[in-house]
Amino acid sequence: MSLAGARLVSYHSENDGAAFVNLVALPDQEAGAGVAERSVAPMRGHTDGASLPFPSEFMAGGEEQSPAPDLLVLVGLRNPSGTMTRLTSVSSVLRTLTDEQYDALQGPWFDIKAQRTFVNGRTRVGAPLLSLVEPRHGNSMRFSHSSVRVSHDAPPLAREALDAFSAALPGLYTDVVVGAGDICLVHNRQVIHGRAAPGPGVGGHTRWLLRTYGWMSDTTGNQRPGDPAHLHL
Template identity: 40%
Template structure:
C-alpha cells in the first residue's frame, strides 16, 4: 500500500504544480531538478501524512526492496511518435509530467536527479527506445538484457574510483517512466537478497574479494572517448574489482554480465560469479511498466534487465524515459561539472 499512496502523492503534487504554471515555466524548472524536488516535497509529505505515512516510511521501503512500482503516476495525453534516438526528449505536456514525477519521486527518496557527462552528452533524461540501423546500439536496443547494475564502471557510493578520484559514484536509483509499451515488454528485476540466498557462504566470500575485471558499459564508452580522448584510463578494463560489498543494512552489488570478464585466475572466483549469474536468472521478477507508471530500481540491492523488445523504430513502439537518482551530500566539487546543476563527472 505504501507504493499506491506514494504514487497518488506524487501525482497530486505534480498535477497541481503543472496547473499553476505554463508549460514553458515547467520546462525551465526541469533544468534545476534539486530546486524542483524541494518545491514539490511539502505537498507530497502532506499527502502521505493524511494517510498516516511519513517520508521515512517511503525511504525505508525503497532501501529494503529492490524496486518500487508506482502505477498511474501521470496521464498520457499528447504523445508524438516514439523518438528514434536516445535524445532529445520531446517537450510536450506528458513528457514534462513524467519527468517532474521522476524528480519528485527521487527527491522523496533523499536523492538528487542526476546524469553523467559521459553518457548521452549528459542529458538528464533519455529515451529508451528501439533504435534504427544495424550497429551495436541498434541491436542492443531490441535484444533482451540480463541482470546488471547501471554505471558499473563507477564506484558504489562511499568508495573512490580505482583510476580517478574525480569519478562520481554510480546511481543509487534507476528511474524508468512508461510512455508506451504496446507489447507489454517486461522489465526484469533480480532482488539481491534472494539471489544471495542461493549461494553458499564460501561463494559470498569470493564475490567480496577484489579479484574481478570490469569494463565500462557501451553507453559510456562513446562519451568517455569524446570527453577524455581515446587514451583515457577510464576506458580501460579494471582488474582487482570487488563485486559484492557489505553495508550497514546488508549487501550492495556492482555487476554487469556484459562488462565483466569471466576468465579469472582463480577457479573459485569463476565458479562464484557463474553461480551468481544462475541465481539471478532463477530469482528474476518480471514487471510491466505501463504508460503512466514509474519503476524505481534500487541500483545497490537490485539488478535489472528486460525481455526482447518488439516493433520497429519510431511509430508507436516501446518508449520509456530513464534518469538516475543519487544521494549527493558527500560528493566533492571535482565530481561535479561547474556549468551544470545536475551533471556529474565523468
C-alpha cells in the same frame, strides 16, 4: 525523486550528460546497425554503470569518476505490447550462494569493463563485486553478465562465485510491465535489472521509456565548476 529521498544525476561520459535518455527502438539509418539491434534486443540482468566506483571507493579518494547511480528510474511513455522489465533482489541471489562464494564476491578478484554507453570508460581491474560497507545501502552489488570477468590472479572460488551468481539469476526474476504513466524506481545496487525484447518495429506504437538516475542525499561525486547540479564526471 525527492519522495525517494534522492536527486537526479547524470554523467559527462554518458549520452553527453543528458539527464533523461530515451529507451526506444532506434532505426538502423540513424543509430548504426549495432546500436539499432541492441535497442530492440533483450537485456540480461545487470546494474547500471557497473564499472563506476562504489560510494565507499569514491570517498576513499583516487577515483576520477563519480559513483555509479544509487537509483535507476524508468518512466513509461508507452508500452502497448507489455514488454517486461525483469527485476530481482541481490539478496535473493546471494541466498543461493555458499558462504565461501559470498565471501569471494567481496574480494579484489574481478575486472569490470565499462558499459557500452559510457565513452572512454575505463575497465575497473581487480575489484570486488559486492560491498557490505556502503552507507545506508546494505548488500551492494555491481554486475553485468557481459562486462564482468574474473581477474587473471583470482582464486578458483572467484570464478565459481561469479558463475553461481550468474546462473541463479534467470530463475529469480519478477517481471514488471512499465506502462504509460508508470514510474519505476530501482535500487541500482540492491536489485539486478534487465528486460525482455521490446520486439521489432520503430516509432509508431512501439515501447518508449525515459531513463534517469538518482543518488541518495549522502552520495557525492566529482563536479566541474559551473556545471548544472545534476551533472558529474
